[in-house]
Amino acid sequence: MNKKTLKKLITISITKNSLDPKKVEKIANVLSQKELKEYVRAIRDWEQRKKVVIISPKALTRDVINKFKKMFVDKKVINNIDPSLVVGLKIINNDLVYDLSFKNTLKNLTNASQGTL
Amino acid sequence: MIDSNDIIEKLEKRLRTFGQEPKMQNVGKIEKITDEVVIASGLSLVKMGEIVLFKNGAEGVILNLAEDNVSIIVLSPTEDLREGDTVKSSGRMLGINASKELLGRVVDPRGNPLDGKSKIKQGTLMPLEHIAPGVVEREPVNTPLKTGIKAIDGMVPVGRGQRELIIGDRGLGKSAIAIDTIINQRQAGKNQKEVICIYVSIGQKQSRTAQVISKFKEEGAMDYTIVVAADSSDPASLQYLAPFAGSAIAEYFMNQGLDVLIAYDDLTKHAWAYRELSLILRRPAGREAYPGDIFYLHSRLLERAVKLNKKNGGGSITALPIIETQADDISAYIPTNVISITDGQIYLKAELFNLGMRPAIDVGNSVSRVGGAAQTGAMKSVASQLRLELAQYRELAVFAQFGSELDPTTAASLERGRRTTEILKQPQYQPLEEPLEVLSLFAVENGFLDDLPIESIAQFEKEYHDYVKIHYKKIIDKLKTGEKINEETSKQIKSATAEFKKIFTSGKK
Numbered sequence: 001m002n003k004k005t006l007k008k009l010i011t012i013s014i015t016k017n018s019l020d021p022k023k024v025e026k027i028a029n030v031l032s033q034k035e036l037k038e039y040v041r042a043i044r045d046w047e048q049r050k051k052v053v054i055i056s057p058k059a060l061t062r063d064v065i066n067k068f069k070k071m072f073v074d075k076k077v078i079n080n081i082d083p084s085l086v087v088g089l090k091i092i093n094n095d096l097v098y099d100l101s102f103k104n105t106l107k108n109l110t111n112a113s114q115g116t117l
Numbered sequence: 118m119i120d121s122n123d124i125i126e127k128l129e130k131r132l133r134t135f136g137q138e139p140k141m142q143n144v145g146k147i148e149k150i151t152d153e154v155v156i157a158s159g160l161s162l163v164k165m166g167e168i169v170l171f172k173n174g175a176e177g178v179i180l181n182l183a184e185d186n187v188s189i190i191v192l193s194p195t196e197d198l199r200e201g202d203t204v205k206s207s208g209r210m211l212g213i214n215a216s217k218e219l220l221g222r223v224v225d226p227r228g229n230p231l232d233g234k235s236k237i238k239q240g241t242l243m244p245l246e247h248i249a250p251g252v253v254e255r256e257p258v259n260t261p262l263k264t265g266i267k268a269i270d271g272m273v274p275v276g277r278g279q280r281e282l283i284i285g286d287r288g289l290g291k292s293a294i295a296i297d298t299i300i301n302q303r304q305a306g307k308n309q310k311e312v313i314c315i316y317v318s319i320g321q322k323q324s325r326t327a328q329v330i331s332k333f334k335e336e337g338a339m340d341y342t343i344v345v346a347a348d349s350s351d352p353a354s355l356q357y358l359a360p361f362a363g364s365a366i367a368e369y370f371m372n373q374g375l376d377v378l379i380a381y382d383d384l385t386k387h388a389w390a391y392r393e394l395s396l397i398l399r400r401p402a403g404r405e406a407y408p409g410d411i412f413y414l415h416s417r418l419l420e421r422a423v424k425l426n427k428k429n430g431g432g433s434i435t436a437l438p439i440i441e442t443q444a445d446d447i448s449a450y451i452p453t454n455v456i457s458i459t460d461g462q463i464y465l466k467a468e469l470f471n472l473g474m475r476p477a478i479d480v481g482n483s484v485s486r487v488g489g490a491a492q493t494g495a496m497k498s499v500a501s502q503l504r505l506e507l508a509q510y511r512e513l514a515v516f517a518q519f520g521s522e523l524d525p526t527t528a529a530s531l532e533r534g535r536r537t538t539e540i541l542k543q544p545q546y547q548p549l550e551e552p553l554e555v556l557s558l559f560a561v562e563n564g565f566l567d568d569l570p571i572e573s574i575a576q577f578e579k580e581y582h583d584y585v586k587i588h589y590k591k592i593i594d595k596l597k598t599g600e601k602i603n604e605e606t607s608k609q610i611k612s613a614t615a616e617f618k619k620i621f622t623s624g625k626k
Contacts, residue, residue, distance in 0.1 A: 003185075041148075045158065095159030097142045097205075104140070 215369035216240025226362035249420035265301030265548020271500035276491030278424025285465030295380035301548035317363035320386030356390035371432035494601030510534025552596035
């Protein structure tokens with residue numbers, strides 16, 4: 001299946017900016033195994049591009065989430081909790097990761113000192 | 118001993134600049150693993166040649182950038198990698214840590230030690246891919262790089278900054294020439310600028326590489342030599358990177374104004390490794406299934422061998438690439454590519470090897486495009502006619518086979534040619550200092566060997582060298598200066614040679 005066809009299939013699968021389960025089911029039924037694999041990968045990529053994951057040690061307030069929504073227009077903002085970050089945030093926007101957590105700072109500091117010594 | 122104040126100072130320096138490091142990382146996901154190549158999605162901001170990091174700590178380098186994915190060659194075994202694993206960009210380009218500590222060491226193309234000794238400490242990170250110095254930064258090759266092999270120094274001289282190809286079938290002594298040249302550089306520091314040597318072993322058997330290293334140690338060459346090894350059991354990715362790693366290390370020393378000799382053993386296996394990677398990366402296959410940029414692979418590597426002008430430090434890199442031919446065919450694809458890139462070739466022929474001519478150098482097909490500029494005055498004095506005389510001898514030898522009667526002049530030329538051929542034979546691992554080379558060629562050119570039996574020439578030469586070293590040290594010292602042999606020196610050498618010949622022949626009787 002070429003990229004153009006895949007793009008068309010994805011466009012058909014979406015209703016009101018989210019995946020339509022009935023349409024996805026219909027499309028999946030007519031695809032071969034290899035084509036289905038490519039289709040699933042394309043849907044996953046599309047989902048990935050449509051969302052921004054904000055990982056924080058505690059749940060973010062509505063105000064903060066709204067600020068992120070203004071920053072990432074047309075994207076769905078999802079807040080995941082990971083207490084091991086201690087303080088700070090980790091933002092995953094498709095293939096870009098902004099790690100502003102204390103955990104990452106400590107890790108970098110450890111790596112840097114090992115490199116120095 | 119490490120001073121604790123130094124450690125604290127370094128840490129504080131790190132902390133001061135800490136916040137300035139970018140916290141953004143570009144990540145991707147492994148979609149497919151094929152042999153040593155990983156196809157990953159994401160990584161939209163990576164550059165060509167950038168290092169990426171896998172979950173298990175392994176490193177890879179980006180070799181293909183496509184619209185939706187990137188192809189990564191993995192630099193370590195891929196058993197631990199799984200589809201779906203995360204891969205992160207590092208922001209670093211492929212490089213190797215170079216420092217003086219590398220001297221005497223055996224490393225892999227990533228700079229990891231292979232000799233069981235300690236890890237190489239932080240040096241200067243030299244990029245594996247580097248654009249060669251431009252025309253303005255260069256100067257013509259004007260300093261000899263002495264190989265210690267009479268046939269080469271006399272007729273196919275190599276200069277510092279030159280690329281001289283060594284080409285021939287398997288088992289004819291191509292590596293032996295490179296190894297002897299490296300061993301001979303132990304003399305270099307005494308009269309000229311010292312030469313740092315790098316031996317790059319690509320796709321060779323580990324036992325062979327071990328043998329070479331052992332020989333370097335035995336001859337005291339390891340003190341100024343670095344061995345970069347990517348053996349046949351290593352992934353094609355490492356074999357592909359090995360010559361570039363050697364070149365990067367060479368550039369480190371060259372930038373300090375030093376002269377470097379680098380031997381690539383051999384570039385045929387390097388081409389095979391690159392073909393393997395390119396086929397896995399689905400790049401279009403061309404002639405003999407090599408990718409279209411196979412010429413560029415070697416041309417960009419060999420262009421980095423250069424003689425810099427004084428304004429840019431005056432350092433040099435001399436390259437001795439080795440190419441293995443099949444059935445003496447120098448018109449095959451890779452050999453013709455590399456012949457057109459280099460500044461000459463030393464062609465080894467199986468026929469000569471089987472006739473006992475070792476090194477089996479086919480003087481007719483060997484050439485050095487630098488020529489006399491890479492010879493000292495002393496060598497030029499004795500070797501200028503050598504090539505012509507040997508060419509004439511080869512022509513005459515064909516007629517002599519028919520057993521026809523020859524006039525005295527022709528017979529004399531034949532005899533002289535036979536003795537010249539005999540004097541050019543040289544055992545392996547016995548490179549000669551230039552004064553001794555000059556003495557040997559002087560003796561044959563001036564007819565001192567014309568009446569000696571051919572089988573005694575090797576012994577004559579050995580004893581002659583010893584005799585002159587003991588009794589006529591002044592001649593050796595004069596020849597060491599490299600100056601053209603004037604009449605006075607010529608008389609002295611003739612007198613010494615005649616004297617020794619008398620002793621030799623009387624002893625023989």
